[in-house]
Amino acid sequence: MAVEAYDLAVAGAGIVGAACAALAAEAGLRVVLIEPADVASGATAAGMGHVLVMDDSPQLLRWTHFCRQLWLELESELPARVEFRRTGTVWLAASGGAMQQVASKAEKLRAHGVDCAVWGAAELREAEPALRADLEGGLYVPDDVVLYPPAAAEYFVNRARWFHARMRFGQSVTELLRGKLRLSDGSTVVAERCLLANGYGVRQLVPWLPLEPRKGHLLITARMTPVVHHQLIELGYHDSVRAPGSHSVAFNVQPRVTGQLLIGSSRQHGVADRDVDWTVVQRMAQRAREFLPSFADQPIIRIWTGLRVAAPDGLPVIGYCDEESRTLVATGHEGLGITAALGTAQFVVNLLLGQPTPLPAEWFAPLRFTGSASFQELHCD
């Protein structure tokens, strides 16, 4: 029997693996996509689908701006099921002195060419009347997007198929061999290069990578007449995310096309179980009720958790992880993997084809962690 040889084997059909497979296949590579479960059944099913520009660090700002741009360019090609909408983001100034934060955030974003507008209390009230009345204002970022990640991932899988990529569903990658991958059924796949886009599962195959799980909870309401129109995030978001200790909660809600409201967000550092933690849920519900007081009666119909995967420096991990340049990884997107899916795919294809990457390759290179033993050692808060 002739063994089929591929240029690229992709492990994981989350949104990242699916996008990479699609772009690589489109670039003419012979691609196989390997997924043990269903398309987008990992973090991609659990996440929020907010595509946004984040300014935590200059690198992240450039990166997310670049990534969002790719989504905006793809808009016309996406099927309706992806529910792509430019809802925009409103960063809410909740605490005293927050308007100053709004101003400096606006300045930072504008300096990078990101369109945004500072809203006072009146403008905010007019745009989002359901919000509590005493907010001072906010920062409106019009080009941020909300979409439905599992449908986007499926779109990429179909696109990869269209460009002749093969699918090996029901199998996981269990071992990396020279020029080959071993699958869970014992068979091997021959591929020139392989890309590990299997989220937190990357740790099993590349144990030295310092990846930390961060559990997040989400709540969703029943369908209702839409009353929230933008993705709403409290401006303290960054602070509460980075707050020392292992557990933080911030107001972060997203209107879905169904009329449902998706309510975030929590982070539990280093927690990898998937159980619903009711004390975290309670804090999220409190936060949501504080900002949207009229929502106290809204029924929550489902609560779930998902794992974000983070590297110590808060940047994604994309690139070759061996000296021979055979194995690539694409993970560590923390809470931005939906945003970063297309950008990551572009980055990976550039690496594969030996082309210059859109951002300096060293920023995200996995090899930046060689020699370091654990997450804790690297973690410098």
Place this chain on the structure above:
Amino acid sequence: MTEAQVELLVVGAGPAGIAAACTAAESGVQVAVLDDNPDVGGQIWRGEKRSAPSSLAAPWLERAAKASGIQWLTGWAAVGPDGPHALLALPPGGGQLVRVAYQKLVLATGARELFLPVPGWTLPGVFGAGGLQALVKGGWSVAERRIVVAGSGPLLLAVAAYLQQTGADVVLVAEQAPWSKVSRYAMHLLLTQFAKFRQGVRLRRTVRSTPYRVGCWPVRILGREQVEAVIFSDGVRRFQESCDLLACGFGLVPNTELGELLGCQRAAGRLAVDRWQRCSVPHVYAAGEVCGIAGVECALVEGQIAGYHASGNLTAAGRLCRKRDRLRRFAGQLHQAFALRDELRSVPDPHTIVCRCEDVTLGQVREQMSWRAARLQQRCGMGLCQGRICGPALEFLFGWKDRSIRPPLFPVPLGALADEMSPKSDLPSSEKSPSASHSECSTRRLSP
């Protein structure tokens, strides 16, 4: 949120839950019974206290009324576990959550009906068979309405007889199982369970004026704004039956969701239990239909075994095991007799809605490869019922099993999730308990 503590928490106030609660309470254990229904009695005895209770129900309802140390929390829904020794529950009105901590837990969550998608089944006027019965027990008079009872299982005859007694015009009872199987089952009853056979004969007599047709099943439900007629097939011919209401169910499905959230193992669609009705999770028991459909007597016996064992009375529990095993064996016969025929899988067409909450059609679902894919890509099972209606139907249609269960099991208002935990409080005291003495017949009927 408030917090309360009990020694033994029973979820479900049907026969199994009542039996578990009574046996444990009589041994001195402090018990709370929580049920989403506004009534005590579960599916079969609900509303019983308004009419004269049956000879099986009466002693148990009386015992429940007399037992001290049982708190009856009706209208309370268990929404999910909070750690290994507590459940969160939503009291009536839904304004707040109560965390009920327990030392031991009995899951007596019973069963629901199996609904299979039939073109037109979403029309108003189409009910479950047990569903219509429950609504009539709740006070709806269906006197003189023309009703077709269809689907499968012994419940059909029971429902038809009940409806007829309340004055309804039951025009047809249509059982999908073939005569060969139904008659073999009747024969088996005659030889092994004479009482049950007699009960069946009595039911059949009650609905004597109504044709009982076996080997036929609904293939299309007609009507504009509500059901007007049903088309049946017997595999060869089709026939049409006009009606005002359709009561249609295809058997029962154990309510295993709460057990699954607790991490209890399932086997063949029910909670797996050992000889003492213990689940795979420590301190958790299951009894009654949630461990498999076996009828009310088995539910009572299993409830007692769980109640005795939970209160440390192994001898009493042990004495009941043989009876339980016999009743379970008997239930096996029943499943064979009323096994669903393959033809039912081809009843829905691509436009037939499968997931009623999200209006997902069979055609949309069929493109997907699994439950999870259907859920993620088509929103099947993502609605209010959380797949409790379409899940078992899709398991029958496609063999899809791994339906994911997520809390809360029932919607909880945001404000109730947000409320601070207040200091420990007692559960509401049971001022009244279920009582068999209210036999002032059917106060429930509404005057026209």
Place this chain on the structure above:
Amino acid sequence: MTESRPGLDQGKESETVTIWVNGRMVRVPAGTVLASALLHLGILYTARSVSGQLRGPLCGMGICFECRATVNGQPLMRTCQLVCHEGLRVEIAQADQEAQA
């Protein structure tokens, strides 16, 4: 904490309670299940599905949510699991009620 458990407080035959259906006053026998009361009033459907179909109760036992309505201001209550009590207010979509009136 006190708790009234309507299901257990069933009264004598003659007792009725007043409920409000879309603002209309209706008297029903005490102890009547709300879904049953609505059916009795000829309201065969209480909900509209996602695609606009009319829906009424199916399971009668709190599973399907097809009998949902806003009760005492709380949306998505399952009317088949509620017993009518004095002063209960239930709102069902106006258009639907008109259609059935």
